[in-house]
Amino acid sequence: MAAKHEDRTIAFQIITFIFFFLFIIFSVYVGTTRLLFSRIMTDNAQESVGHLAHETINLIDGRFTKVEALSKALLDLRRMASLSEADYNSFMYSLIYEHHELECITIAYDPSLGNGLGAKSVFYRNNREMVLPYPNSDYQYLDWFQIPFLLQRNFWTEPWFDASATQQVLVSFCQPIFEDGKCIGIIRLDTKLVDLQNIVTPLKLKRSGFAFLISNLGTLITHPADSLVMDESIFSLAEDTGDQQLRKLGQAMVKGEVGFVRTSPQSVFGDSWVYYSPIYSNNWSLGIVIANNDVMRDLNLLLIIQLLISIVAFLTISIIVYYRTLSVSKPLRVFTGVAEKIGQGDFNVALPDIGKSYEIDRLTQSFAAMQNSLKEYIRNLQITSAEKNRIIAEVRIASEIQRKLIPRNEKHPDVPSEIRIHGVLEPANEIGGDLFDYFPIDDRHFCFGIADVAGKGIAAAMTMSMVSTFLRTIAKYHLSTNEILEQMNNFLVRNNIEANFVTILLGIIDLQEDTLEFSNAGHVPLFVRKINRNYQKYAETHSTAVGMFENLKIASESIKLDLGDELILFTDGITEAMNEKEEFLTVAGLESIIRDLGTPNPETTANTILYRVHDFCRNSQEKDDITILTLDYKHPKRNP
Amino acid sequence: MKFADYTRPFCFYAILGGLFLLAILACQKEPDAWHGKSHLANSAAEPTDSLFKLRFLPQWTHQAQFAGVYMAEKKGFYRSYGLDVKILPGGADAPSYDNLQSGKTDITQLFLITAMTRDAENRNLVNLAQISQKSALMLVGKKDRGIQSQKDMNGRSLGLWRSDFRDLSLIYLKQNKLNMDIVNVDFTINLFLNNAIDMINVMRYNEYHRILQAGIDPDDLFTINFSEEGLNIIEDGLYCTRAYYNRYPEQCKRFAEATLDGWVYAINHQEETLETVLNIMRRHHIPSNKPHQAWMLQEMRNVFMARPSEIGILRKTDFELVKNLLIEQNNPVTPQSYESFYPNGR
Numbered sequence: 001m002a003a004k005h006e007d008r009t010i011a012f013q014i015i016t017f018i019f020f021f022l023f024i025i026f027s028v029y030v031g032t033t034r035l036l037f038s039r040i041m042t043d044n045a046q047e048s049v050g051h052l053a054h055e056t057i058n059l060i061d062g063r064f065t066k067v068e069a070l071s072k073a074l075l076d077l078r079r080m081a082s083l084s085e086a087d088y089n090s091f092m093y094s095l096i097y098e099h100h101e102l103e104c105i106t107i108a109y110d111p112s113l114g115n116g117l118g119a120k121s122v123f124y125r126n127n128r129e130m131v132l133p134y135p136n137s138d139y140q141y142l143d144w145f146q147i148p149f150l151l152q153r154n155f156w157t158e159p160w161f162d163a164s165a166t167q168q169v170l171v172s173f174c175q176p177i178f179e180d181g182k183c184i185g186i187i188r189l190d191t192k193l194v195d196l197q198n199i200v201t202p203l204k205l206k207r208s209g210f211a212f213l214i215s216n217l218g219t220l221i222t223h224p225a226d227s228l229v230m231d232e233s234i235f236s237l238a239e240d241t242g243d244q245q246l247r248k249l250g251q252a253m254v255k256g257e258v259g260f261v262r263t264s265p266q267s268v269f270g271d272s273w274v275y276y277s278p279i280y281s282n283n284w285s286l287g288i289v290i291a292n293n294d295v296m297r298d299l300n301l302l303l304i305i306q307l308l309i310s311i312v313a314f315l316t317i318s319i320i321v322y323y324r325t326l327s328v329s330k331p332l333r334v335f336t337g338v339a340e341k342i343g344q345g346d347f348n349v350a351l352p353d354i355g356k357s358y359e360i361d362r363l364t365q366s367f368a369a370m371q372n373s374l375k376e377y378i379r380n381l382q383i384t385s386a387e388k389n390r391i392i393a394e395v396r397i398a399s400e401i402q403r404k405l406i407p408r409n410e411k412h413p414d415v416p417s418e419i420r421i422h423g424v425l426e427p428a429n430e431i432g433g434d435l436f437d438y439f440p441i442d443d444r445h446f447c448f449g450i451a452d453v454a455g456k457g458i459a460a461a462m463t464m465s466m467v468s469t470f471l472r473t474i475a476k477y478h479l480s481t482n483e484i485l486e487q488m489n490n491f492l493v494r495n496n497i498e499a500n501f502v503t504i505l506l507g508i509i510d511l512q513e514d515t516l517e518f519s520n521a522g523h524v525p526l527f528v529r530k531i532n533r534n535y536q537k538y539a540e541t542h543s544t545a546v547g548m549f550e551n552l553k554i555a556s557e558s559i560k561l562d563l564g565d566e567l568i569l570f571t572d573g574i575t576e577a578m579n580e581k582e583e584f585l586t587v588a589g590l591e592s593i594i595r596d597l598g599t600p601n602p603e604t605t606a607n608t609i610l611y612r613v614h615d616f617c618r619n620s621q622e623k624d625d626i627t628i629l630t631l632d633y634k635h636p637k638r639n640p
Numbered sequence: 641m642k643f644a645d646y647t648r649p650f651c652f653y654a655i656l657g658g659l660f661l662l663a664i665l666a667c668q669k670e671p672d673a674w675h676g677k678s679h680l681a682n683s684a685a686e687p688t689d690s691l692f693k694l695r696f697l698p699q700w701t702h703q704a705q706f707a708g709v710y711m712a713e714k715k716g717f718y719r720s721y722g723l724d725v726k727i728l729p730g731g732a733d734a735p736s737y738d739n740l741q742s743g744k745t746d747i748t749q750l751f752l753i754t755a756m757t758r759d760a761e762n763r764n765l766v767n768l769a770q771i772s773q774k775s776a777l778m779l780v781g782k783k784d785r786g787i788q789s790q791k792d793m794n795g796r797s798l799g800l801w802r803s804d805f806r807d808l809s810l811i812y813l814k815q816n817k818l819n820m821d822i823v824n825v826d827f828t829i830n831l832f833l834n835n836a837i838d839m840i841n842v843m844r845y846n847e848y849h850r851i852l853q854a855g856i857d858p859d860d861l862f863t864i865n866f867s868e869e870g871l872n873i874i875e876d877g878l879y880c881t882r883a884y885y886n887r888y889p890e891q892c893k894r895f896a897e898a899t900l901d902g903w904v905y906a907i908n909h910q911e912e913t914l915e916t917v918l919n920i921m922r923r924h925h926i927p928s929n930k931p932h933q934a935w936m937l938q939e940m941r942n943v944f945m946a947r948p949s950e951i952g953i954l955r956k957t958d959f960e961l962v963k964n965l966l967i968e969q970n971n972p973v974t975p976q977s978y979e980s981f982y983p984n985g986r
Contacts, residue, residue, distance in 0.1 A: 141802065141826035150797075150823065150836040158830065217833050217854045231927040235853045239931035251855045 011325040015318045026310050030303055037299050042273070045295040046260040049205065049275040049288050056211065057279055057286055059199050063101050063191065064281035067173045068154070070095055070102065071189050075177060092122045093129050101191050104166050107177075109185035110149070111140055117185070121165045132165050145186050148174040152183050156282030158215050159193045159230060169193040169230075197222045197229075200286065206294035208272075216283040218250050243267045249274060253285035262292065331360045335367060347375045392430075395458070399431045402461055405468045407438055409603070414440050418511055421448065421631035422602035424610055426573075433460030433500075434571050434625035435468055439475070444512050447475050450569040450629045451504035452523065454545070463500045463547070466492065471506075481506045481519040482556035485546055489521075489554070492547035501545040505569055509561065509633065516567070519556040521546045524572050525587060527594055529605075531564035535594055539587075566600035566632040573626040574609070580619035589616070602630035691724035692891050697745035699736040701926050702729065704917045704936040705845065705876070706749070708771065708944075711913055712902025721894040729924060732827070746884055747895060751875045752954070753808065756962050759981075760972035764882040767982045769896035770954035771903065772875035774946035775867040776939065777808060778848055780832075781839040787862045793818050796838035799825040807971060808866065808873055809841050815870075829854075845939030849932055873965070874958050875943070885983070893984060900952040907941045910934075954982045 008016075077083070077091065096102045108119030119134030139145050148155035157172040170190040177185040196213065200222045203211040213221040218233035228237070234250035237243070246267055252259055256278040265271040269289050276287045293300070331354045341349040351367055354360060409422050415438070423436045433453035440446050451467055453460040470488050478484045485506055492502065505526055507518035518526065518538075522545030526538040542555040570590070577585040593612045597605055606628045613626065698706040709727060712718050718725045728745055730736065736748040737758050747768065750758075759765040779798070781787035787796065798813075798820040800806040813820055823837050829847050832840040833854050842848045844865070852858060866872065878896055885892050906913040914934055921928035944951065959978045966973035974981060 138826065141824060141828075143828055143830045146825070147831055147834050147836045150831065151834070155834070217830070231929055233853050233855075233929075235855050236929045236931050239853065247855070251857075254855050 009325075010329055011322045014321050014325060018317055018321065019314060022310060022314050026307070029306070033303065033306075034299065038296060041295055041299050042260075045273060045290060046275060049209075049260070049273070049290055050277070052203065052205065053211075053275050053277050053286055053288050056199060056203060057277060060196060060213075060279050060284075060286070061281050063195070063199075064156070064173070064279070066099070066101055067189050067191055068175075068281065070099060071154075071173055071175045071187055074105070074189075075175065075187060078177075089122055089129075089131060093124075096122070096124060101195070102189060103168060103170060103192050104162070104190040106134065106165075106172075106188040106190070107185065108134060108139055108145055108188065109177075110183070113184060119185075123165050123190075125166075130165070134164075144172050144174045144188050148176050148186055149183060152176055156284075158217060158219055159221060162190065166190065171196065193221070203288070205288065205290050206297065207291070208294055209288065209290040211286060211288045213279075214250070214253055214285050214287065216254055216256075216285075218254050221284065237268055241268050249276070249287075252276065253278075253287060254283075256283050256285065328357075330354070331363065335363060338367065342371065342374065347371060347378065395430045398458065398461055399427075402431055402465065405465060406436065416440060416443075416446055416511060418634045419446055419509070419631055420602050421629070422606045423629045424606045424627065426610070426626040428573075428623040428625050429456065431458065431461040432456070432625040433464050434573065434627040435464045436569070436627055436629040437468055437471060438629070438631070439472065441475050441479065441508065444510060445479060446509045446511060447471075447507070448509075448567075448569075448629065448631065449504060449506040450523070450571060450627060451502050452571040452573075452625070452627070453500050453502050455500045460500055463492070463496055463502065466495065467502055467504070479508065480556060481508055481517050482542065482554045485519050485521050485543070485554045486552060489546035489552045490550055493550045496547055501547040503545045503572075507567070507569075514561050514634075515558050516561050517556050517558045519543070519554055521554055524570060524575055527568040527591075528559070528561075529566040529568060529594065529597070529600055530562065531600065533595075533597070535568075535591075537587075537591070561633045563634050564600060564632065566602065566605060566630060568594065568605065568609075569629040570609070571625065571627040573624040574613055574628065576624060577613050577617045577626070578620045579617050582620075585613060585616050600632045602632055605630045690722075691719060692722055692888070693724045693726070694747065694891065694895060695726045695728055695745045696895075697728040697734060697736050697739050697748045698730040699749045699751075699876075701731045702917070702920045702924055703846075703926075704914070704933045704940060707906040707913050707917055707937055707940060708899050708903030710902070710916050710920060711906040711909075712898045714916055715902065715905055717898040717901045717905070718895070721898040723891065723895055723898060725895070740879065740881060747878055747880045747892070749876055750879050752877055752958065753873050753875075753962050753966070755877065755879055756959075756974045756981075757807075757966060757972050759974035759976065762881075763975055765879050765974065765976075765981065766882055766885040766892070767954050768878040768880060768885075768892050768984060769900055769952045770874060770877045770958075770982075771899075771952070772877070772943045772946075773950065774943045775865075775872045775874060776844040776943055777866040777871075777873070777875075778842050778844050779809065779812075779839055779864040779866075780842055780848060780851065781862045782835075782856070783860050783862050785835065785838055787838060789862070790816065790818070790864070792862075793820055793839065795819060795821070797821040797823050799823050799831055799837040799840035801825060801827070801841065806841075807966075807969060808871060811965060811969060812864070812866065812869060812871055845936045845943070849935045849939075853929070853932060873962055874954075877954060889983075896952070896984065903944055904951075906937070907944065910937055910941075913937060 074092065074095070078088065083091070092105045096105060104121055104123035106119060106121040109115060109117040111118070119139050121132045121134060123130050123132070140149070144155075144157045144160075153176065155174045157174065159169050159171050162168055162170050169192070171193050173189045173191070174186050176183045177187055200211050200213050201224065203209075210224045212223040214234050215221055218235045219230065220228050220232050220234060220237075221230075223229050234253065235247055238246035238250060243266070245264055246269075249261060249263070253276045258277045260273060260275045263269045263272050263274060271292045272289050273292060273295055274287050274289050276285055278285050331352070334352045334354060338349055338351060351364055351371070354364075406425055407423065415421055421438055423438070425432070425434055425436060427434065433456055435451045435453070436449065438446065438448035449471060451464070453463045453467070467488065470491055471484070474484055474487050478487065485504065488504075501522075503521060503523040505518060505520045505523040507516055507526075509516050520526065520538070520541045521543045522541055527535050528538065529535040538557070538559075540557070542557065543552055546552065546554075575585055575587050575590055579585075590609070593609055597608060609628055610626065696709060698709065713725055713727060728734070734744075736745070736750060737754065739745050740748045741762060749771070750765075752767075752770070752772075755765050755767065781793070781796070786792060798809070800809050800822055802824045810822075820839070823831070825831055825837070825840065829840060829842065829850055831837045833851070840847070842851065848863075851861070878899060880892055914930065914937060917933050917937070918928045918930060921933070956978045959981065963973055
């Protein structure tokens, strides 16, 4: 499996890593700073806005208090000194003249008393002293008279337009006049609204802050948007914009509460803070609005500066890391080149002398050690390879020799015409331990055999060669299979160093008597197939395998051969052939193959069995030598 | 059409504004958008010479209470009925009944009970159409001042208007055996807001909402709706004098129909109507407060549509109810019959 190649450089990875952690650190820093400092900023804003509000309130209250004091002075004078009406008027003129807070003074008596005193206003018009009897005979029903009269206490009016006397918008202080403990009228001192507006309207805070004044009924007295003044109340604004929060704020203001609240971004004031505090004289309320952005401006500025510093620091670190990483990784790049050359077989490439650090020095030493090891290894490999090649060549020669020992299947001049014979030997390796052989002993006797040497490799092959050579040699002198095998047993016991035993099935056909004598020394069974396709299995062994015990007694068996009999010999490479389920073919499996065979023909029979065995074990890794020897005897369909 | 006291000073502005407008019109400059067409020779559009000229005086300063008249004028309903209507500025300085009698206006608007009381004098009023079909009159008190139920009203002070409808409240008190200290008040709610009085009578479409606009929540108010107390005395109607009606009966009917059309239009097009009302108020320098006018228009819709099958009609039962009530209280009452008082009903 091919490993995924990392295509990101070390510099990139380090910079990404730094960015990631700087980002986390900065986020935590900003979050914490905002959390901790926003409260401080808010408190500071509340404090500074509160100071401003109270200064303003003191200015307004000072004005109101002064008017109230003048009113009290007038009443005291009226009570204590019996001045003539002209003198009293004169005193009132001088008060208006001297106190710019005063615009007009009105004294009104309760008409229901029937004293005919009525009401009059004194004021200046074009620097002329004016006295105006109150034109509206129904003045007793006007707020400025009726409310303090009913309440029997001092009252500050809402702003109102005085169309008759001063022709100004006024705010009036109204004080009941008591005589003998009974309220007989009202004295009213007017001050101009515009003077109050001039105190409040210019108030500016930071960028967007502004102040507004509402009456105790919620009417907007001053507001930067002049169109709202007097027409709207804080509650009508709230209703118009569907702003319930503003209505709640207005209710708190008219109740004379002090507070510092934040308004939602959807409200009339936007995302802002509102400080509100009452004017103590008349329960009006002053509100100062400051945008949340303004409150947080310094903090935000600080955070922006911190952000910029962080970006600059990040960029600087990135550049340093980039160039430093390039410098550090330079030896790595050099070593990459060296490794590539070594990989291409150049083991003598010179290592660079760039050991500027401990790690690179170690890397150079390791590279040198690796280079030397590789050289040594390759040298050993070359020697081993040469040795192996020589052995392989020799094995090949041994194999060739072994093959020469096996008779070839092409028409053999020595095989008598009564017999057709076909052998197959498939060694699992270059050289094997299986063997088949056939040859005429004389004109009457035809010898054939099949053997399997236990073990594999050279030793088995040598034993096989010994068996083959011995058989051919001794068969000339013995015409009995058991004698031949007994001789062979003793020979092998004496001369076989590895003590590899050999299973062997040896047969001699007497061509004149039509008999077959055979001995089975520990070998797999012999099958004799009749011309009617029935078969007979000769499974009885006449001894154990040869080559183990000296002077082994071996029996033999003779059977009569019929015309067309087919003899099938094989080694255990057939019956022990294994499929992918690790199951053997077994003798029974072979028998089923034999039952399916067609007309006896040694070559076809041998090839068919071989094909079926290959088919059986086609998916198996296990391999053993496979040997089959088939022959038929005096087959009638054969052309002589 | 009781108005908070602080609006009164602005009548001065209203008069100034009116004079200013007249000056502009006299100079034949660009005609006023809604006012000019009605009484100026508007040669380009229709020859107004062929239209019947008529003056209408609302019983108070311009506000959504008269929305139907404004929309009938603006949408050309009057012109399509062959009328050239001039809408006069109303207010405290122009009492509608007196101006009708003195001929300063041809048609005006009056409460039914006012009309039937004042008519005892001259016996010449004719009701052309009945705009209101439901009483909007209420009494309110602050719960936190200890007025939680009807019995809490005993011994408390009640502000009643010096003129219209005080009788109705007095009848209510008598019917319910309540003993209250009556304080005469003008068109102000400030006495109530400043706690100089405990209760006050208000119109639902006007003063009641102004109280809410002073920051008092509806839940904090104890209210009595006369319409639910067997005193559903209907209010606004259109009136002219008998002499005028006899002389121009057809034009009077057409004015009534066009005005009712205007009301239907106003109710179906509230946003447009609201803009129109606010424009008129601004032009006359009357303090305008959009949510208040929106509330008023919505409430006027409720009184106009209270009996959907009898829009614009003065029912005999309503006429009789008021008449009996006035007789019962020994108050002056019109001697006219229902058929004579409301000839359009026939």
